[in-house]
Amino acid sequence: MSSKSVVRWLVGGVCVLASSLAASFASAETARAQDPPWAEILGPRQSPAPGAQPAPAERVTWRADLAAARVEAQRTQRPLFVVFRCLPCKQCADFDAEVLEGGERLDPLLARFVTVRLTGAHDVDLRLFPMREFQDFDLSWWGWFLSPEGRVYGTFGGRDSSGDTSRVSAEALAKALERVLAHHEDPRRPSWDVDGPLPELGGAPQTAKRLPGYESWRKLSERGEADGSCLHCHEVGEIVRQGEVDAKRFDKSRDVYVWPYPENVGLELVRDDGLLVAKVTPDSPAAKLGLAAGDVLGAAAGRRLFSQTDFRAALHRAPSGDAKVELVWLSKGVVKRGELVLADGWRKSTISWRKSLAEGTLGAHPGMAWFFPAKPDVRRKLGLPPKTMAIRPHFGPEPGWRARDAGLTTDDTIVEVNGQSPELANREFLTWFRLTFEPGETIRYRVLDARGRERIVTFTAAARGR
Secondary structure, rough: OOOHHHHHHHHHHHHHHHHHHHHHHHHHHHHHHOOHHHHHHHHOOOOOOOOOOOOOOOOOEEEOOHHHHHHHHHHOOOOOEEEEEEEOOOOOOOHHHHHHOOHHHHHHHOOOOEEEOOOOOOOOOOOOOOHHHHHHOOOOOOEEEEOOOOOOEEEEEEOEEEEEOOOOOHHHHHHEEEEEHHHHEEEEEEHHOOOOOOOOOOOOOOOHHOOOOHHHHHHHHOOOOOOOOOOOHHHHHHHHHHHHHHHHOOOOOOOOOOOOOOHHHOOOOOOOOOOOEEEEEEHHHHHHHHHOOOOHHHHHEEEEEOOHHHHHHHHOOOOOOOOOEEEEEEEEEEEEEEEEEEEEOOOOOOOOOOOHHHHHOOEOOOOOEEEOOHHHHHHHHOOOOOOOOOOOEEOOOOOHHHHHHHHOOOOOEEEEEEOOOOOOOOOHHHHHHHHHHOOOOOEEEEEEOOOOOEEEEEEEEEEEOO
């Protein structure tokens, strides 16, 4: 190679390297420019200019017309607080009454929102309310915080196996309302761009009945026969799930563990605050990240947090297996950030309380109307060891119960199902059965009658009991 060729080769290589480095720096600068300024967002609130703050309503009014409420929100520039409430369900009824009653703590805050209360999910537009990502379908009370234009600020609601009030309270709601108002009214908010996209609402509404799984769900569900029937939120969840089942994208061993709790990553949060850390489990993902009691969660997965619900939503949207979730928090007033590193299995929790599982369309039905644990005297009489299955079946007056037609009676005690004998009853048994067996499988109940005589009751499982 001549000396001139060498020079040209060297110059060319330097230019390529310089161009590559420039592109890398530009990419890094762009990433930094797009990174939300969390220190500013989570720092002191900046008050709106005089006269720019939306005036509160004279009194709290719960509207039922969502379209009119959205027009009002844009006119008054007050944020929306939309509550979904299933009236027939007793679950969450006390909390619902507490919110409706309002009082000195809630009413002054609610008056600064356009408040809406919806009691059915059959015509909800899922483009405005992206429930798959932001709502736990197994709750009969759920709240949404929206900007006047329809951007999702956050949500509020939740429970666990211990009861309806384990994750929510009026004080926790008040704290969330205060945080949303401070965020909404801060004049810097538009520049932060952390509120999610504007909903695209052109064309026909995207209701649950337009989802891919709806027709399959109708055939499987006992309530899905009539097009005009009301849909409960848990049924919307079943329809969403059915679409994934039909597409063979649903894994019963992993995908049933929705809406993980803070404890799943090693955090215990103060219920009445929602974001204040009460305790960190040693050697947990949260502990390894450096969180400590007294810290306050601020953002997760790129979204600002207003309640424990929002943190759980960020965990809910994370992958089912190994996952990393970006977290931003305040520690003694200093903004810190890092990634929660989560290993496969991190989502698991008690799920038998979930109506969409125990009474939904996933898996097979045990062929009975209900079932109860055998009483201690029955166990002793039959000589059954502890920690094993002892289920007493119950049938409704309707004909066609599969297990009864196969020979099972209310005097029998089920002690084994297809060779398995876990100590379960009621919802725990039904949830286990649905997650273990599929329609079309042969079910073999080993049962003992009232005199202790053993026999096998065999039938083919279906999605329904009849």
